[in-house]
Amino acid sequence: MTQYIEFGGAVFVVGETVDERFEEFQELVEEYGLSTFVSFIMFKHFAHSSLDGLNNNEKEILIDECQPLICEALIQGRAM
């Protein structure tokens, strides 16, 4: 079960380290089938769409940039 907190219209994945948070983030992406749109966001910010080899800073940026997408998926998911 993915660990996250919703607060003030944003979603925060829970984890002590960047890698833990990134793992939770990836689980959410997988659970909601958002990989295509995450790839859009990666392509915009990193000019590629591979999750392999991201450094900690890039992982943090990606988690942050995907906030609107994840929030929308959670809201729609709850309404089903």
Add this chain to the structure above:
Amino acid sequence: MGTTCTPFKISDLEQTQVNEKARFFYNMWRRQTKTGACDFQEFVPFSPDLIVLGKPKPANPMANLVFSGDDTIGARLFGQNLEKTSAQVYAKLEPGTLKDYSETVSVAQNESFESCEPVFDYISSEFGSQTLAYERLLLPFKTKAGPVFLVGYSMPVSVPSF
């Protein structure tokens, strides 16, 4: 005059005078959707031209914007990272115009969102003395967990400068 939305038939995309990229996106979407695929990775290289919308929110035109490519009309008008700067964008526009625009463009968004059918139409809106006009293609993507997102591609006809 406010904002008007003129619907086209999806079959109009087959006509030669229609933007080639729009036809390409529609055919790619149709091919993927026919197979029941939920993975639209083929669109990724074209994402700079695309926006992604969640459930329409007529009272707020950009509240459902979850992604905006760097080469879209929105990015040209209001800068990149539009999905994060909507508050500054509102400040530049006259509230009545914005409401009218938002409500009008949301109607077809809502139809596409509910029916999961694509939409192809023409939007024209007056912002002060300037006109924003574009053809719009909306392609609904249903993710494997159920949430629906609309991928939008707009072909500018007239773009104002704010």
